[in-house]
Amino acid sequence: MACLISVNSYANQAPKSYAQCVACHGEEAQGNAELKSPALAGQSQSYLSRQLTNFSSGLRGSHQQDVLGKQMVAISKQLTAEDIAELSQYLAALPSVKIINNTEGDLKNGSRYYQGKCGACHGGQAQGNLSLNAPKLSGQSIVYLQSQMKNFSTGIRGNVATDKLGRQMAMMAKTTSGKELDDILHFIAQQ
Ligand code: HEC
Ligand code: HEC
Known part of the structure; x- marks a missing residue:
């Protein structure tokens, strides 16, 4: 009720x-x-x-x-x-709604890679960082985050010259892939 x-x-x-x-x-x-x-x-x-x-x-x-x-x-x-x-x-x-994400990966490695490559902008718990314009990643669909990482790294997003923040993220997306990215996403899913 x-x-x-x-x-x-x-x-x-x-x-x-x-x-x-x-x-x-x-x-x-x-x-x-x-x-x-x-x-x-x-x-x-x-x-x-x-x-x-x-x-x-x-x-x-x-x-x-x-x-x-x-x-x-x-x-x-x-x-x-x-x-x-x-x-x-x-x-x-609005309060974020709990999303069920079925990810697999190595949480320890994911945490290490995440803190090394993403945490400085997106926050230690993927909560986002207003002053750096970095969005919250926790509570999001991992399938969606995965598709955005692909879009950034293949030039579908963050490809326009005047999109400074998108271009910055596109550069970051190119630094990770495969199992390492799966582990990072697995870590984000647990936040
Ligand atoms: C230098 C700061 C910086 C780093 C490091 C960084 N990001 Fe980002 N990220 C951003 C910014 C800024 C945006 C927002 C871009 C925009 O406004 O279009 C963003 C956007 C994103 C998005 C899109 C979110 C959405 O809701 O569409 C994803 C996914 C993402 N980042 C994942 C990552 C991952 C994973 C890493 C580590 C491999 C990472 N980012 C590292 C700054 C960063
Ligand atoms: C026909 C379906 C549809 C409708 C209607 C729609 N959206 Fe979306 N929206 C999407 C999809 C799909 C995406 C993801 C796009 C992508 O993959 O890049 C999205 C992405 C977004 C994003 C980007 C989120 C992020 O994390 O970067 C925002 C903000 C958004 N929608 C707001 C709205 C608002 C506000 C409305 C109503 C005025 C709206 N949408 C209506 C399908 C829709």
Whole structure:
């Protein structure tokens, strides 16, 4: 009962513009594995608003092969600056929803690689770091994170000259792959 009440009260606070997001990102912004749409609840406001702006301005999702990103390009072009501000504020304040990730890997190695290569920007527990503009990775679908690492390292994301932060992350993504990346993602899944 308590759970139902809290879900309803969050739904009540949602800005009108969130109605068009529910089908893919879910009522609680928990994401949808089948539709490959990420969780948004509890992500930082500045990261969310930057991504929505990047989609609409062509910094993200403009690559021909970025089929999933293109879905967001079409949607974000319909949003006003005020919609983006309201949506990101609303989503950032939502509690993150526990996602079940079935990852496999070596946790000890994953922790070591993560702290060596990712933690300085994304935080020791993958909680994100506002001052470095690095998003929270914990609580996210690992399948989604994996697809973004692939997009970054193959030049599908972070490929536009003016996308400084995306290009920075694309450079980082190229420093890891294979078993090492699997271990890193396994570590992130436990945070
Ligand atoms: C048709 C399905 C669909 C709809 C509707 C949709 N999204 Fe998305 N969204 C996606 C998918 C798929 C991705 C992942 C894109 C990728 O793989 O790069 C995504 C990514 C995002 C991201 C980037 C998240 C991150 O971690 O980088 C944000 C922010 C976002 N969506 C917000 C919204 C908002 C706000 C709305 C409503 C105004 C919305 N989306 C509507 C499917 C959708
Ligand atoms: C120099 C700082 C820095 C380092 C080191 C770094 N990142 Fe990032 N990462 C960022 C920034 C900044 C972004 C946001 C890019 C944007 O705004 O488009 C990002 C974005 C991401 C995303 C996309 C998240 C989403 O919701 O779409 C993933 C996945 C990611 N990083 C994983 C990693 C992993 C794994 C490592 C270690 C191998 C790593 N990062 C190392 C700064 C960094």
